[in-house]
Every structure is written in C-alpha cells, then in structure tokens.
Amino acid sequence: MADEALTTIPAPKPAKRAPKEKPGPLEYMRQWPLQAIVAGTLLFLYLPLITLMVFSFNTSRRNIVWQGFTTDWYVKAFNNESLLQAFINSLTIAFFCTIFSVVLGALAAVMLWRFRFPGKTVVEGGMALPIVVPEICMGVAMLVFFARVMPWPQGLAWPFNLGAIIIAHISFAFPFVATVVRARLASFNRELEEAAKDLGASEWRTFWDVLVPHMQPGLIAGALLAFTLSLDDFVITFFTAGPDTITFPVKVYSMLRFSVTPEVNAASTVLIVVTVILTAVGLQMQNKDATEKKA
Amino acid sequence: MEQTWKQAKTAFAAISLPPILWLILFFLAPLAVIWAYSFGENTGPITIDFTGTFANYARALEPLYLDIFWKSIVIAGATTILCLIIGFPVALAIAFASPKMKAWLLLLIMLPFWTNLLIRTFALIAVLREQGYVNFTLEWLWNNTSGIMSLMGMQPLGEFEPMTLLYNNTAVIVGLVYVHLPFMVLPLYSALDRMDRSLMEASLDLGAGHLRTIWSVVVPLAGPGIASGILITFIPALGSYLTPDLLGGTDSQMIANVIERQFKRANDWPFGAALSFLLMYLTVIAIFVQSMLQRSSDRRAA
Numbered sequence: 001m002a003d004e005a006l007t008t009i010p011a012p013k014p015a016k017r018a019p020k021e022k023p024g025p026l027e028y029m030r031q032w033p034l035q036a037i038v039a040g041t042l043l044f045l046y047l048p049l050i051t052l053m054v055f056s057f058n059t060s061r062r063n064i065v066w067q068g069f070t071t072d073w074y075v076k077a078f079n080n081e082s083l084l085q086a087f088i089n090s091l092t093i094a095f096f097c098t099i100f101s102v103v104l105g106a107l108a109a110v111m112l113w114r115f116r117f118p119g120k121t122v123v124e125g126g127m128a129l130p131i132v133v134p135e136i137c138m139g140v141a142m143l144v145f146f147a148r149v150m151p152w153p154q155g156l157a158w159p160f161n162l163g164a165i166i167i168a169h170i171s172f173a174f175p176f177v178a179t180v181v182r183a184r185l186a187s188f189n190r191e192l193e194e195a196a197k198d199l200g201a202s203e204w205r206t207f208w209d210v211l212v213p214h215m216q217p218g219l220i221a222g223a224l225l226a227f228t229l230s231l232d233d234f235v236i237t238f239f240t241a242g243p244d245t246i247t248f249p250v251k252v253y254s255m256l257r258f259s260v261t262p263e264v265n266a267a268s269t270v271l272i273v274v275t276v277i278l279t280a281v282g283l284q285m286q287n288k289d290a291t292e293k294k295a
Numbered sequence: 296m297e298q299t300w301k302q303a304k305t306a307f308a309a310i311s312l313p314p315i316l317w318l319i320l321f322f323l324a325p326l327a328v329i330w331a332y333s334f335g336e337n338t339g340p341i342t343i344d345f346t347g348t349f350a351n352y353a354r355a356l357e358p359l360y361l362d363i364f365w366k367s368i369v370i371a372g373a374t375t376i377l378c379l380i381i382g383f384p385v386a387l388a389i390a391f392a393s394p395k396m397k398a399w400l401l402l403l404i405m406l407p408f409w410t411n412l413l414i415r416t417f418a419l420i421a422v423l424r425e426q427g428y429v430n431f432t433l434e435w436l437w438n439n440t441s442g443i444m445s446l447m448g449m450q451p452l453g454e455f456e457p458m459t460l461l462y463n464n465t466a467v468i469v470g471l472v473y474v475h476l477p478f479m480v481l482p483l484y485s486a487l488d489r490m491d492r493s494l495m496e497a498s499l500d501l502g503a504g505h506l507r508t509i510w511s512v513v514v515p516l517a518g519p520g521i522a523s524g525i526l527i528t529f530i531p532a533l534g535s536y537l538t539p540d541l542l543g544g545t546d547s548q549m550i551a552n553v554i555e556r557q558f559k560r561a562n563d564w565p566f567g568a569a570l571s572f573l574l575m576y577l578t579v580i581a582i583f584v585q586s587m588l589q590r591s592s593d594r595r596a597a
Contacts, residue, residue, distance in 0.1 A: 026391050026495060034388040038400070041385050045407045045476065048418035051428060055421070108314035115307055117300035123311075126318055134534025134578055136551040137329070137571040138322075140558050144332065144568075145325035171322045174314065203306045232411050235536050235551075239558070249413045256417055256541070268414040279409045283402070 053272065056265035073266035083267055086251035092159050093237075093247060094230040097169040101226040102219055104170065105177025109218075110211065112178070113185040130175045139239035142168040146240055154242075161245050168240045169230045176229060177222035184218030217285060224282040228275060333568035343565060351569035360553070364573070367549040370464065370539075371532035374471040378479040378528050379521070381472070386483035387509075390490075401484070408477035416541050419470055423542075425457040433458065462544035470538040475531065479524045486520020487513070518592055526585045530578055550574050 028034045059068040077083055108127055112120070130138065142164075146152050152164040188211070196206040212219075234249040241250050248271065255264050300307040333351055335343045354360070389400045407415060422428045434455045441452040460466060494516065498508040514521070536551035543549075550570065557567025 026492060026499075028388050028391040034384055037381070037384045038388050041381055041476070042403055044473065045404070047428070048422045048473075049407065049410065049415065051421055052414070052418040104314045104317055107310050111307070111311040111314065114298055115300045115311070116297040117307070117311075123315065126323070127314070130318075130322055132530060132578060132582060133326075134530070134551070134571075134574055136534050136536050136554050137326070137575050140554060140567060140571055141325035141329045143558060144328050144564065145321075149324070149328055167321050171317070174317070178314070203303065207306075228409055232409075234411075234413050249411060252413055252417070256413075256420075260417075264417065268411070268417065271414060272410050275409050275411070276406065279406065 049272065052265050053269045056262055056269045058262060061261060073262040074270075076261075077263045077266040077270070080263065082246065083248075083251055083255075083263070086246045086248045087267070087270075089159075089162060089245065090231055090248035093162050093166050093169060094227045096159075096162075096166045097173055097230040098223050098226045100166075100170045101174040101177045102223045104174040105222055105226070106181050106215060106219060108174065108178040109181035109185055109215075110207075113182055113188075127175050127178055130172045131179070135172075135233075135235040138168075138172060139236045142171075142236060143239040161242075165237055165240045165245060165247065168236050169233060172233075172236065173226040173229045176225050177219075180222040180225060181215055181218040184215055184221075188214050220285050221282060224278055228278060231271075231275070329568045329571055332565050333572050335565040335568075337563060337565060351566045352573070354566060355569050355573055360570070363548060363550055363553055364577075366547075367533055367551075368577075370467060370471070370547075370549060371529050371535075373468050374475060374532045375479075375525055375529045377468065377472045378476055379525065382476060382479035382483055382524070383521075386480050386487055387513075389480075389484050390487035401481075404477050404480050412474060412537060415474060416470060416537060419473055420461065420541065423460040423466060423469070425459065425461075427460075429460060430457040461542060462547075464543070464547045466542040466544075467539045467547045467549070470542040471532050471535060474535075474538060475528045478528045478531070482520050482524040482527065483517065486517040486524075490516050519589055522585055522588055522592075526581060530581060533577065533581075534574055 055066075056073055057069050057071065058066055059070045059072075060066070112124060112127070146164045146168075152161075155161075156163070192210055192214075193206055196210045197203075201209065232249070234253065237247050238250055238253070241247060246254075248267070252264055252267065300311075331345055332343060334347050334349070335345045336348055336350070338344045385404070389397055389404070392400060420427075424430075434457070437452060437455040444450070444452065460469075490513065494512055495508055498512045499505070503511070533549075534551050535549065536555060539547050539549040539552055540555075543552075551574070554567050554570045554574070557563045557570065561567075
C-alpha cells in the first residue's frame with residue numbers, strides 16, 4: 001500500500017537508484033533514525049537484565065569484572081534454605097491466588113456481561129478500583145485489616161499461614177481476570193445460550209457446557225495474568241508478610257539491603273526464566289485462539 | 296441482549312454474590328478502615344481513637360508534606376513525558392513494521408514488563424553504580440580521548456572520575472522510565488495501529504514533511520491512545536514505592552515512601568492513612584481529568 005503511494009507521485013528528478021529497494025514513505029521501521037531509537041530502547045530495556053543473568057555465572061564474588069564460568073551460585077541459592085522457602089511460598093501463593101482469581105473473575109465477568117441490574121455502574125466502578133488504586137494504599141489497607149479487623153491466626157501450619165497474603169493477592173488479581181474474560185465474552189453469540197435452554201438444558205448445564213468452553217481462552221489468559229501478578233507483587237506482600245511468611249521478592253529485597261552476592265543474580269535468573277516460559281505459553285495460546293477465530 | 300436480573304434470580308445470586316462479597320469484605324472494608332483511621336488519633340502505642348479530627352489532613356497539608364506531594368507529581372510527570380518522547384517513535388516504528396517483525400518487537404517490549412519489578416530495579420543498580428557498565432563505558436571513552444589528545448600533542452584529560460548515577464532524583468526518574476516504558480508503548484501502539492493510514496499518505500502526497508504529518512495528522516488521530524498512555528504511566532509512577540526506595544537518595548523520597556514510614560517505623564497510622572487517602576484522591580482526579588478530555592474529544596469526533 002505504501003509502495004503504491006510512492007509510484008503515483010512522479011519523482012521530481014531522477015534519483016540514483018539505490019541498490020536496495022527504497023523504503024516506502026510509511027515504512028518507518030526501515031528508516032535509520034527510528035531504527036536507532038528502537039535499538040537504543042531495546043538496549044536500555046535488556047542490557048541490565050542480560051548483565052544480571054550473565055553475572056550469575058561469574059566466579060568473582062563482587063559482580064564487577066568477569067573472571068570465569070561457574071554454576072556455584074545456583075547451587076548456593078538452592079541450598080539457601082530461607083531463599084528456597086521464600087521461592088516455594090511465592091509459587092504456592094501464586095497457585096492459590098490463580099485458582100480463586102479465575103473463579104471470582106469469571107463470575108464477575110459473566111455477571112457484568114449477562115445481567116442488567118440496578119447499581120450496575122457502581123459495581124463496575126468497584127471492580128475497576130483494585131486496578132487503579134495505588135499499590136501502597138492497598139498495601140497499608142491490608143496491613144491494618146489483617147492487624148486489627150481480621151487478625152490471621154498465628155502459628156498455623158504451612159500453607160495456611162500464607163492465607164492473609166493469598167487473600168490480599170486475590171483482591172488485586174481477580175478484577176484483572178474479570179477484564180480479560182469479559183473481553184472474551186463480547187464475542188459470544190447469546191443465541192447459543194438460548195438454543196441450549198430451549199433444548200431443555202438447565203441453567204447450570206448451559207453455563208458449564210456452552211459458556212465455559214467459549215470462555216476458556218480468556219480463562220487461561222486470565223490465569224496466567226493472575227499468576228504473574230501474584231509472583232511479581234512486592235509492595236502489597238511487603239505489608240502483609242510476617243517473619244515466617246516471606247515471599248521471594250520480599251526475601252530478595254532484604255538480601256539487597258544487606259549483602260549483594262551473585263546468589264541473588266542466580267535466584268533472579270531462575271525467576272526470569274520461569275516468567276518467560278509462562279509468558280511464551282500464554283502468548284502461544286492466545287495466538288492459537290486468534291487463528292481459530294479467523295478460521 | 297442483556298437479561299434483567301429478575302428473569303433469573305437464583306442464577307444472578309449465584310453468579311454475582313461471590314465476587315461482590317469478596318470485593319466488599321477484602322477490598323472495600325480494608326479501605327474503609329484506613330479511611331476511618333485518617334480521622335483518628337493515636338492515644339497509646341497501639342490504640343487509636345476515632346475522634347473525627349481533621350488534624351491528620353491539616354498536618355499532611357503542611358509545607359514539608361506538600362513539598363513531597365509536589366515532588367512526587369513532578370517526578371511522575373517527568374517520567375511520563377520521557378516515556379512519551381521515547382515511546383512514541385518506538386510505537387510508530389512497531390505499528391508500521393512488517394507483521395512478523397511487529398510480533399517480535401511487541402514481545403520484546405512486553406517481556407521486561409512480565410519480569411519482576413524488584414529484579415529489574417536490582418539489575419539497573421548493577422548497571423548504573425560507580426563500578427557499573429555506564430561508568431566503565433564512560434571511562435573507556437575518556438581514556439581513549441585522552442590518549443588521542445596526547446598523541447596530537449594536547450594536554451591529556453587527567454584521571455577519570457566515575458559519575459554518581461545512583462541515589463539521586465535522576466536515578467529515580469531513569470528507574471521509573473525503565474519500569475514504565477511498556478505501559479506507554481502498548482496503548483500508543485494500539486492507537487497507531489488502528490489509525491487510517493490513507494490520511495497519512497494523503498498528507499505526505501500533498502507535500503507535508505514527516506514531522507509535520509506526525510504533528511498535524513497522527514497526533515490528533517491518536518489522541519485518545521496518547522491520553523490513556525499518559526494516564527496509565529502517570530498513575531503507577533505517582534504511587535511508586537520501590538524505585539525511589541532503592542534508587543533514590545535521602546532527598547528523593549516520594550509520597551509512597553513517607554506513607555510506608557508512617558505505618559512501619561514512625562508508627563503513626565492515622566497520619567499515614569490521611570496521606571494514603573490524599574494520594575488516592577490525586578489518582579481519582581487524574582482519572583477524572585482524563586475521562587473528561589476523552590469525552591470532549593469523542594464529542595468533537597461525533
């Protein structure tokens with residue numbers, strides 16, 4: 001389309017023919033100033049992360065100069081009991097947060113998509129609040145709530161001692177799931193639901209056999225979103241975590257405060273790889289969904 | 296067509312009660328408690344009386360705290376502007392790239408966004424500190440220029456002094472831009488991608504330059520996308536806690552750091568609660584302004 005535009009204008013003077021085809025006027029990605037900006041931005045985004053990952057394999061204790069290759073820091077990180085416990089805690093919290101968030105988020109999405117009811121705008125606004133409220137405000141609110149209003153019992157066995165953090169995470173994650181699932185529901189043909197009911201299916205049956213299969217890609221995308229949001233959260237967890245319920249980001253934070261060894265790099269690299277794999281899986285599923293829709 | 300709730304009361308109750316109750320019990324109730332605390336007073340080490348006083352708000356509006364609010368707004372504003380300046384050309388380049396390239400570039404922009412915030416900040420510290428890569432590069436350039444200058448018979452430059460890139464306001468802004476850039480690029484990209492390209496072609500055909508076309512055609516058309524990019528960069532930047540905490544110095548405290556101190560070390564919950572609510576009101580005002588602008592631009596388009 002851009003090339004057509006180029007050919008319709010008579011060239012003012014015969015220019016020297018470039019060895020490669022000249023970029024069309026709108027092919028901004030083929031013009032050097034924009035290429036330079038994109039390259040610079042990507043360098044800015046990735047240089048720190050790549051440095052961090054590379055230096056997790058460095059023999060030197062202070063990660064300044066490259067000395068030699070080692071995997072000792074990974075061994076050390078895996079033998080660091082409190083770090084490992086924090087990592088397991090984070091994954092456990094993310095797991096429970098995902099299950100509850102998907103159920104609550106899907107219900108919220110179906111409610112807002114299917115029904116007309118008094119006060120709907122208020123409910124919609126309320127559901128959007130956890131997305132826009134500053135994390136710090138939500139963090140201190142959770143701190144006060146679990147300290148004064150509903151103290152979480154102390155000394156419970158693992159994983160029940162993580163309850164307060166899980167509840168806090170669900171509260172901020174499920175509205176995100178609701179948004180994703182509602183976007184998916186917009187493409188649902190309501191006649192299918194009516195047809196199922198006309199053919200004698202019960203309310204529950206229609207929901208489970210007609211609506212849920214349609215929501216499935218949205219549910220998976222929402223689940224991955226909830227999982228990464230929970231795994232990523234520092235601020236809200238920082239305010240709800242007790243001394244025996246440390247999560248991975250909180251642990252890394254305290255390690256950064258005291259001593260920075262490549263152990264932190266190694267643990268961070270593991271977490272980065274986990275998130276990259278999860279994201280890749282999620283995108284793959286979304287792509288599949290998109291091609292199905294096109295077909 | 297949506298159903299009225301009366302047509303299926305049981306189904307409506309079964310579907311709507313769990314999320315609504317959860318929202319009330321575990322989100323609105325904690326916020327309500329904080330709101331009540333903001334009108335309370337510390338009467339003992341752990342007892343707080345709800346006296347209905349406005350003293351906490353009055354204290355929050357003292358010059359010391361107003362300064363911090365102002366500073367947070369300035370830092371978040373500078374972050375947003377920088378993100379816009381960097382993000383716009385990037386979004387433009389992605390929107391007009393070939394489909395395959397586009398998918399890859401979007402993935403590359405999004406990936407850091409999925410990486411843990413703390414890890415990204417930690418990675419940035421390693422690059423910016425006195426013995427980090429930025430200073431190494433500068434030192435290398437410095438020594439080479441110095442060598443060339445002495446070869447040409449000039450006075451060498453002298454010892455290289457590493458620049459202090461961390462623990463100041465600039466570091467906080469760099470960190471916030473680093474973290475929030477994807478927030479800006481993605482809405483800009485989706486606005487530019489949806490735009491009618493023939494208008495740009497027409498503008499170029501009629502003799503306007505690229506910059507003129509971008510300024511008078513692309514920017515007005517992508518207006519709503521730009522506005523939402525600004526909003527979703529500004530709001531989290533305004534309330535950010537971790538970046539100023541780890542990258543800032545003693546004078547680069549933002550409002551979230553002050554709130555944290557009231558709840559942890561200073562143990563003045565009512566005052567912290569008042570500050571939290573002021574931050575929340577600022578956020579609400581930002582959203583309100585954006586939706587007003589959006590509405591007026593919609594009306595103009597209609």
